[in-house]
Amino acid sequence: MINTLIVSNIILWVLVLVLVAVVFALVRQIGVLYERVAPAGALMSGKGLKTGELAPVLDLQTVDGRALKIGGERSDNKSTLLFFLSPTCPVCKTLIPVLEAMRKSEADWLDIVLASDGDMDEHRAWLKKQQMESWPYVLSPQLGMTMQVAKLPFAALIDEKGILCARGLVNSREHIESLFEARAQGVASIQEFLKVQQHKHEQDVA
């Protein structure tokens, strides 16, 4: 009898351990599913983030392993410029010196975060080659989907309250600066700015 109990006890422990391993594996797989499914939610038409709206808070991780929060109210009153790039995009490379200069000159109110997606090792090697290891650099398809990045290089400006101020395709220093200008003027884009100006003009004429 006691032998029976011992054997059953051993078998039960082994089975429980296997069960826990299976549960853990399932939980991990659910995590992977969330990563894959979440962007599909953002892709739905009409659901996209608009300028002037609160950007969703995303907890991300930089390639060097630090935690990085995008969105939400910032305690240090700094805005965030998200710059989406790819190692294979030549225009992106031409903007890097511009960003480097901005990172210094606008440091008092602006954090610049580089974002991309793809293979971690590839991006790390590229950063090393460009001597840009000091940059906060995140790989997140989710972030790109949230900001609705269509073409590269793309930039999005999130202010200190976590509101998406402006975003768009940026091909030059002037384009990036126009995002800052949009934030200062409180308009979402140069197109909207022109529309407002025209409206004002019409009112004046009337």
Added chain:
Amino acid sequence: MDPVIKVIICICMCMLFGVAAIHKLKAPAVFRAAMKDYQLIPSILLSIVSIVLIFLELLSVILVLVPSAQATGLLIMAALLLIYAGGISINLYRGRRDIDCGCNGPATTQALSWWLVARNLVFLGLVLLAVGPSIERALNWLDLFTIFFGVLVASGLYLGFNQLLAQAPRLAALRSAT
């Protein structure tokens, strides 16, 4: 209480606090940043408090492994668990859910939630259970077997629980999107 339960609790707690201390030693800046986010300690004291907390974690692990000092080590662990649960509760009351709990080192961020408080309180209960009186009896080979598998299963469940908690914000985001 049976010594097997006590040994399992002690080993699990040593693993928990040992891993926590190693994470903090590996990335002290991350730990300081997490503590700063809690907004409970004046920034001048941050580095001192962080050193004290890491020291207490390591000390408690060592003490629990020494049979004669076991109760002291367990009580230090209980105090640390209470301090962490208190810090999390205060920030939950303030509505600051979005800060990183600083529980898992730099690899994963985990938002604050009452689940974390509940987890700490369960651990606290287990630690206090182990401090309590236990029966003296010699451990046979089946007891060692139970201890070995008990520790493995408890660790696996803990990892699974943590993973679920870390994923909770994503599930919430998914729910609100549809």
